[in-house]
Ligand code: SF4
């Protein structure tokens with residue numbers, strides 16, 4: 001297969017776009033497209049102060065690289081989850097990338113902030129029923145927003161790609177989780193109640209494109225998966241969607257784009273107005289919540305700390 | 318000699334003469350879920366496998382709650 005732009009040997013073929021490109025042209029194409037999505041979905045501007053969530057994985061490091069190449073002002077945020085070897089290695093990757101590219105990286109550690117690592121916390125809460133992903137996701141979202149608010153950032157960006165987006169969309173559609181559907185999209189607007197604007201500049205790239213970008217740019221990322229990712233529903237959904245994509249190239253992209261169009265034309269408007277009207281401030285942390293008193297984050301971590309004390313007392317007795 | 322395909326710690330042996338895409342399907346790997354490389358170079362999956370080729374497949378799916 002040949003590059004459409006120069007006729008050299010292609011490095012990647014994107015069947016959904018009927019587009020094959022060589023390494024050089026692919027490395028130009030990704031930032032061009034990213035810039036196009038940033039403008040199309042009005043994600044942020046040249047002067048915006050951007051907080052970029054960095055996990056050490058391919059998507060977040062590729063995004064950091066692209067935004068830097070495009071000249072945006074970014075600060076990375078690495079959240080230490082305390083998942084043994086995996087967390088140590090991914091933090092190393094994030095730090096190495098920041099140092100080599102002369103970028104600012106803020107590191108926060110969940111255990112330092114809240115008194116327990118993610119795996120410890122998941123054992124001490126009902127949330128997620130012993131599986132850490134639910135507490136982990138909740139904690140990451142909360143900390144991103146907290147750091148963004150405290151640091152006065154205009155927007156939080158994450159490296160979510162189209163496969164991530166479509167897997168979530170698929171799951172929410174199967175459950176007709178209209179509240180979640182109403183909130184899904186390339187941009188989550190800020191709310192008066194203190195939720196910082198969120199944007200996903202890679203939301204239209206397939207996962208294999210972001211992976212190809214990191215490989216071609218020679219970016220070192222953590223290749224191993226988090227040990228808890230195994231068997232995750234999101235991975236199961238991604239595999240199912242890839243099976244369909246195989247037969248109908250472009251299906252994942254059109255699923256996402258037609259969802260965005262449907263939303264644009266007013267589907268879920270009721271739900272999103274309803275959700276906004278229900279937002280209150282958490283009495284402990286001040287972040288917005290749909291719960292009447294304390295947000296899910298504060299409730300979960302208060303519970304973890306309480307149980308921790310009781311188990312400790314039990315041990316010493 | 319044959320063709321070796323490796324993906325993480327798994328290894329598959331296939332016959333030369335087919336495309337990478339066909340070989341992937343044969344061993345039950347979704348072409349969408351990997352990037353084929355040879356000698357560190359990215360290649361497209363319409364390439365015909367040659368005797369002695371070693372194709373390293375890079376897994377692209379990652380997961381967990383986001
Ligand atoms: S797989 Fe689960 S536990 Fe691991 S980082 Fe992702 S959300 Fe957290």
Ligand SMILES: [Zn+2]
Nearest residue numbers: 003006022025
């Ligand atoms: Zn080219």
Ligand SMILES: [Zn+2]
Nearest residue numbers: 282285295298
């Ligand atoms: Zn709270």
